[in-house]
Amino acid sequence: MFGTRKTWDLSHTPCLQELWNKDLSLDASSVDFLMSDGEEESSFLTLPNTVLQRHCLTSDLPDPHLSDQQQLLIQALQEKVCEFQARLCSEDATKRLLLQQLQTQEEHQDHPNSHEQPHISLQHQYTNQELLEQPSLQENQLRQADSKTGLRRSRSSSGSQRLQGHPDSNGYHLSLISGLHTQIEELEKKLLNQTQEVERLRSELGATDLEKQLELLESENQRLKQELRASYANEPAATCSTSSCPHSQYVTKTVEVESAQCKQALVEAQARNQALQEQLGVQRELLRELEQQLHESQRTSSQLRQQILVYEGEMERAQGQLEAELQNLEEEKNRVIEEAFIRAESEMKAVHENLAGVRMNLLTLQPALRTLTCDYNCLKRQVQDFPYMLEKAIAEAKQEICQVIGEVSSANQELLRKYKREMNLRKKCHNELVRLKGNIRVFCRVRPVCQDEAESDSKTMVSFDSDDDAVLYLSNKGKLMTFELDKVFPPQITQDEVFQEVQSLVTSCIDGFNVCIFAYGQTGSGKTYTMEGVPEDPGINQRALRLLFSEVSEKKPDWDYNITVSMVEIYNETLRNLLGDNPSEKLDIKMCPDGSGQLYVPGLTEFSVESVEDINRVFELGHMNRATACTNLNEHSSRSHALLIITVAGFNSSTGHRTSGKLNLVDLAGSERIAKSGAEGSRLREAQCINKSLSALGDVINALRSRHSHVPFRNSRLTYLLQDSLSGDSKTLMVVQVSPLESNISESVCSLKFAQRVRTVELGPSSSSRRHAENSSTSSSPTHDSVELDSPPVTPVPLPISRASSAGSTLSSSSKSTSTRRRSQSQLATGRLKVTV
Numbered sequence: 001m002f003g004t005r006k007t008w009d010l011s012h013t014p015c016l017q018e019l020w021n022k023d024l025s026l027d028a029s030s031v032d033f034l035m036s037d038g039e040e041e042s043s044f045l046t047l048p049n050t051v052l053q054r055h056c057l058t059s060d061l062p063d064p065h066l067s068d069q070q071q072l073l074i075q076a077l078q079e080k081v082c083e084f085q086a087r088l089c090s091e092d093a094t095k096r097l098l099l100q101q102l103q104t105q106e107e108h109q110d111h112p113n114s115h116e117q118p119h120i121s122l123q124h125q126y127t128n129q130e131l132l133e134q135p136s137l138q139e140n141q142l143r144q145a146d147s148k149t150g151l152r153r154s155r156s157s158s159g160s161q162r163l164q165g166h167p168d169s170n171g172y173h174l175s176l177i178s179g180l181h182t183q184i185e186e187l188e189k190k191l192l193n194q195t196q197e198v199e200r201l202r203s204e205l206g207a208t209d210l211e212k213q214l215e216l217l218e219s220e221n222q223r224l225k226q227e228l229r230a231s232y233a234n235e236p237a238a239t240c241s242t243s244s245c246p247h248s249q250y251v252t253k254t255v256e257v258e259s260a261q262c263k264q265a266l267v268e269a270q271a272r273n274q275a276l277q278e279q280l281g282v283q284r285e286l287l288r289e290l291e292q293q294l295h296e297s298q299r300t301s302s303q304l305r306q307q308i309l310v311y312e313g314e315m316e317r318a319q320g321q322l323e324a325e326l327q328n329l330e331e332e333k334n335r336v337i338e339e340a341f342i343r344a345e346s347e348m349k350a351v352h353e354n355l356a357g358v359r360m361n362l363l364t365l366q367p368a369l370r371t372l373t374c375d376y377n378c379l380k381r382q383v384q385d386f387p388y389m390l391e392k393a394i395a396e397a398k399q400e401i402c403q404v405i406g407e408v409s410s411a412n413q414e415l416l417r418k419y420k421r422e423m424n425l426r427k428k429c430h431n432e433l434v435r436l437k438g439n440i441r442v443f444c445r446v447r448p449v450c451q452d453e454a455e456s457d458s459k460t461m462v463s464f465d466s467d468d469d470a471v472l473y474l475s476n477k478g479k480l481m482t483f484e485l486d487k488v489f490p491p492q493i494t495q496d497e498v499f500q501e502v503q504s505l506v507t508s509c510i511d512g513f514n515v516c517i518f519a520y521g522q523t524g525s526g527k528t529y530t531m532e533g534v535p536e537d538p539g540i541n542q543r544a545l546r547l548l549f550s551e552v553s554e555k556k557p558d559w560d561y562n563i564t565v566s567m568v569e570i571y572n573e574t575l576r577n578l579l580g581d582n583p584s585e586k587l588d589i590k591m592c593p594d595g596s597g598q599l600y601v602p603g604l605t606e607f608s609v610e611s612v613e614d615i616n617r618v619f620e621l622g623h624m625n626r627a628t629a630c631t632n633l634n635e636h637s638s639r640s641h642a643l644l645i646i647t648v649a650g651f652n653s654s655t656g657h658r659t660s661g662k663l664n665l666v667d668l669a670g671s672e673r674i675a676k677s678g679a680e681g682s683r684l685r686e687a688q689c690i691n692k693s694l695s696a697l698g699d700v701i702n703a704l705r706s707r708h709s710h711v712p713f714r715n716s717r718l719t720y721l722l723q724d725s726l727s728g729d730s731k732t733l734m735v736v737q738v739s740p741l742e743s744n745i746s747e748s749v750c751s752l753k754f755a756q757r758v759r760t761v762e763l764g765p766s767s768s769s770r771r772h773a774e775n776s777s778t779s780s781s782p783t784h785d786s787v788e789l790d791s792p793p794v795t796p797v798p799l800p801i802s803r804a805s806s807a808g809s810t811l812s813s814s815s816k817s818t819s820t821r822r823r824s825q826s827q828l829a830t831g832r833l834k835v836t837v
């Protein structure tokens with residue numbers, strides 16, 4: 001209901017009437033002056049005009065600068081005007097009566113009674129004078145209760161008495177004149193006072209045009225007064241004469257009246273009377289206008305009062321509503337205060353309870369606080385001593401740390417030394433193990449029978465020893481041949497299991513050894529499957545590279561390895577770069593010009609590989625180049641040797657030690673016999689080249705085994721390229737692939753005999769010694785007599801093979817071979833190896 005909360009003083013609202021009365025009482029003197037009964041004619045004539053004019057001004061144009069007192073004074077003046085109007089009405093009636101008397105007297109002038117003339121003139125003068133200067137007298141006479149009309153009657157009667165020349169009329173006239181003089185004097189005094197009061201009011205209210213008009217009227221009034229006085233001044237002679245003799249005076253006056261001067265004075269008086277009547281008419285007209293204005297003002301005032309009353313009623317109603325609302329608010333306030341008080345009491349009670357609990361806690365906490373304070377002081381002292389203690393502790397810790405670091409460093413050095421020693425020992429042990437196993441190891445893998453072969457009702461001629469995984473039995477022409485190798489993989493063996501047996505050779509490559517892994521066997525025996533495998537089950541090539549990646553990553557960060565791969569193909573004794581831009585380009589093998597005796601292949605492309613993706617890309621490129629160089633890939637692959645050469649170069653940043661190993665993964669061409677294949681033309685040449693290279697490989701191995709002073713590495717591109725990996729402390733693995741079918745039995749026997757003889761060959765203790773033995777014959781080298789050379793089955797001289805075949809074709813020879821192997825291993829352990837076949 002209310003926009004803002006305010007403090008209302010609703011005790012009592014004074015109404016306008018009360019304010020009116022209150023303000024009236026403040027300046028009662030001013031109002032008394034206006035309410036006084038004895039007012040002069042001039043004030044009577046002039047003051048109402050002024051007041052009325054002011055009222056019009058103030059009512060029409062309320063001056064906000066006027067004070068309430070001034071407005072109330074104007075209101076009082078308005079009321080006074082009302083009274084003046086009433087007086088004017090009565091005065092008009094009196095004047096009309098006097099005029100009628102004058103008219104009556106003028107009518108009597110037509111009669112010859114000259115005695116009445118002075119009375120008439122005097123009465124006329126008196127009447128005029130009375131009209132001008134003595135309205136208050138008449139008013140007083142009128143207001144004198146019983147005597148007012150009586151006075152007028154007596155005046156009329158006195159006039160008539162004077163006209164009638166009654167003897168008592170002179171005394172009455174004299175007393176009346178003296179009374180009139182007295183009243184005139186009083187009126188003059190009052191006029192003077194009222195003039196002063198008007199001046200004062202004028203100074204308070206300010207002069208306006210109406211006031212100026214009032215001043216003019218006053219001055220005119222003064223002038224008329226002076227004229228009246230002048231006219232009175234002519235009377236003393238008559239009055240003095242009449243004082244002694246009233247009758248003579250009356251006569252004298254009559255004479256004087258009849259004189260020309262009197263006539264003239266009468267004329268002038270009549271003229272003045274006429275002027276005054278005109279002026280009176282003007283004043284009446286003005287008065288009428290003022291009355292109309294007054295009526296308007298009164299009506300407006302009444303309307304305003306009614307509005308004020310309405311407003312007051314509305315204010316009272318509003319006040320009532322406000323009081324009711326205030327009452328409601330007061331009640332609400334009291335209720336809220338009471339609720340708040342109750343809440344506060346409850347909260348206070350809870351606070352008191354909490355306070356009591358806190359006090360209790362405080363009492364219990366005080367001992368703890370004392371203890372804490374004590375502890376705090378202790379800690380403070382310790383903290384004060386802490387920098388010194390800390391500094392001392394830091395110094396001691398530094399000293400201890402330095403000491404420990406020194407100890408750790410020395411221990412570390414010792415550990416490093418032990419580690420190196422252990423590593424060397426491990427390497428030696430590993431090498432010794434490999435050496436004990438033989439530098440040339442031979443595995444045999446029997447491929448499974450495919451579905452077509454199974455349906456062709458072809459017999460399986462291979463059997464295995466369940467107690468010895470190094471023995472293979474081959475049924476050939478009713479005879480059971482026993483072949484003892486390092487490992488025999490039956491057909492059901494997986495690629496991973498094969499690689500488990502190979503991976504030790506692969507890891508030795510990381511240690512700087514040169515390794516050769518050959519896949520040997522007739523066409524279709526599974527060489528490519530073992531070396532390359534299939535995408536879903538990769539062979540030794542990809543697994544070896546994965547293992548190398550894994551191993552070199554474990555050796556980081558001490559060792560930094562770089563693995564590069566090359567792929568070459570030897571076809572018809574021609575070396576081709578399978579990773580190069582031009583696969584048809586023939587490569588050559590040359591000796592390094594640095595005199596190290598190492599071989600290298602100028603133009604051979606090497607790719608650095610770091611991931612399996614790199615391997616796959618390299619293999620894909622090699623296969624693609626190999627396919628572009630031939631018309632039939634399967635036949636071509638059977639007629640060529642595929643070599644994957646992996647070089648592992650390592651550098652130990654802490655020791656500065658460098659290693660370099662080479663892993664040669666060789667998928668040899670098919671080893672079937674020419675006579676059986678019946679090849680002619682190019683196929684014959686291919687077969688001859690294959691036999692030549694395989695025969696050269698057998699010769700090299702034989703020369704190594706027999707410690708010949710000359711090892712014929714250069715007899716074929718294959719052996720020449722693999723010279724580094726076949727000599728010295730190099731390790732060689734020959735995986736002989738065998739077909740289990742009866743139709744391949746003779747090729748299988750030839751392959752197994754070749755493999756069995758190869759595994760008995762021991763390579764030299766070191767490359768240097770081997771090179772020394774190769775370049776100059778030594779006494780320690782085995783003689784040709786002590787070594788029985790077996791050529792590969794495809795060599796043009798098949799004699800050794802037939803001997804070997806016969807040797808391996810009986811169980812006795814097999815048992816002899818087993819005993820020979822065990823003896824050779826014991827001799828390797830004692831360093832007194834002597835190879836015997």
Ligand SMILES: Nc1ncnc2c1ncn2[C@@H]1O[C@H](COP(=O)(O)OP(=O)(O)OP(=O)(O)O)[C@@H](O)[C@H]1O
Pocket residue numbers: 446447448491521522523524525526527528529530634637638639668669670737
């Ligand atoms: N261990 C095996 N397991 C399953 N399949 C094999 C296995 N060995 C060989 N094969 C399959 O025998 C077939 C001939 O194998 P592969 O091509 O490897 O013989 P190869 O000796 O390389 O012949 P070539 O000398 O003509 O290249 C292939 O289809 C191959 O998948």
